[in-house]
Amino acid sequence: MITDTNVSLSRWPFRRLPGDEPADLVARLRKRDVTEAWAGSFDALLHKDIAGVNARLTEDCRRYGAGLLVPFGTVNVSLPDWKEDLRRCADVHRMPGIRVYPNYHGYQLTDPAFGELLALAASRGLIVQLVAAMEDERTQNPLLRVPDVHLGPAPDLLRKTPKLRLQIVNSNRLPAESIAKLIEAGDSYFDLARVEGVHGLEGLVQQAEERVVFGSHSPFFYFESALLKLKEAGLNEEQRRRVLSANAARLRGREAR
Numbered sequence: 001m002i003t004d005t006n007v008s009l010s011r012w013p014f015r016r017l018p019g020d021e022p023a024d025l026v027a028r029l030r031k032r033d034v035t036e037a038w039a040g041s042f043d044a045l046l047h048k049d050i051a052g053v054n055a056r057l058t059e060d061c062r063r064y065g066a067g068l069l070v071p072f073g074t075v076n077v078s079l080p081d082w083k084e085d086l087r088r089c090a091d092v093h094r095m096p097g098i099r100v101y102p103n104y105h106g107y108q109l110t111d112p113a114f115g116e117l118l119a120l121a122a123s124r125g126l127i128v129q130l131v132a133a134m135e136d137e138r139t140q141n142p143l144l145r146v147p148d149v150h151l152g153p154a155p156d157l158l159r160k161t162p163k164l165r166l167q168i169v170n171s172n173r174l175p176a177e178s179i180a181k182l183i184e185a186g187d188s189y190f191d192l193a194r195v196e197g198v199h200g201l202e203g204l205v206q207q208a209e210e211r212v213v214f215g216s217h218s219p220f221f222y223f224e225s226a227l228l229k230l231k232e233a234g235l236n237e238e239q240r241r242r243v244l245s246a247n248a249a250r251l252r253g254r255e256a257r
């Protein structure tokens with residue numbers, strides 16, 4: 001059984017992707033034995049009507065992937081009504097967490113509003129998925145260059161927000177020292193979607209075995225690439241079980257199935 005903590009619905013703004021229709025994506029995930037997929041929305045990157053984005057995401061998860069797709073709404077602290085968006089994610093849509101994109105939304109992790117968002121999310125028991133990047137800078141549209149999020153302030157934010165459950169999504173540039181600081185600072189997790197290099201995933205699991213979760217970044221990346229990383233990492237069965245589902249269950253506050 002696989003819990004995929006990193007999939008997206010709707011359309012990538014710059015090209016069509018195989019599996020960008022929700023029914024098609026769900027079929028692909030079920031074929032690969034995914035039993036739960038945490039879903040954000042590509043619309044959240046550039047749309048200003050975040051409430052509408054989150055409502056559509058919730059409906060699509062219900063309509064096409066009931067029992068499989070789990071909506072993770074977006075909150076953009078650079079917009080004036082972000083606290084209401086957070087409230088609706090928790091109280092109306094009953095989401096277990098939110099997904100934030102500081103680089104696309106034009107703020108830094110040191111922005112006081114972001115610290116306030118983390119505190120409010122933690123008080124409501126919401127997971128916060130902090131997306132470090134969506135696309136390699138080398139392949140971005142020249143009219144929309146979006147650098148990776150600078151994650152340096154993240155450990156301090158974790159220490160200041162004791163109840164925060166934070167997942168770093170799509171990061172491939174975290175040195176071992178930075179990972180150690182994040183683990184020491186609080187309840188932090190890391191997905192494997194953009195972990196590259198020889199022994200990259202193996203090294204991450206050795207350092208943070210109970211904090212690594214499966215994330216495919218589907219449909220932007222082919223799902224099979226994430227599975228291949230697991231195969232090449234040479235993990236034992238217990239390590240594979242943790243990465244595929246048990247660590248995500250722990251992050252969500254559930255017993256592993």
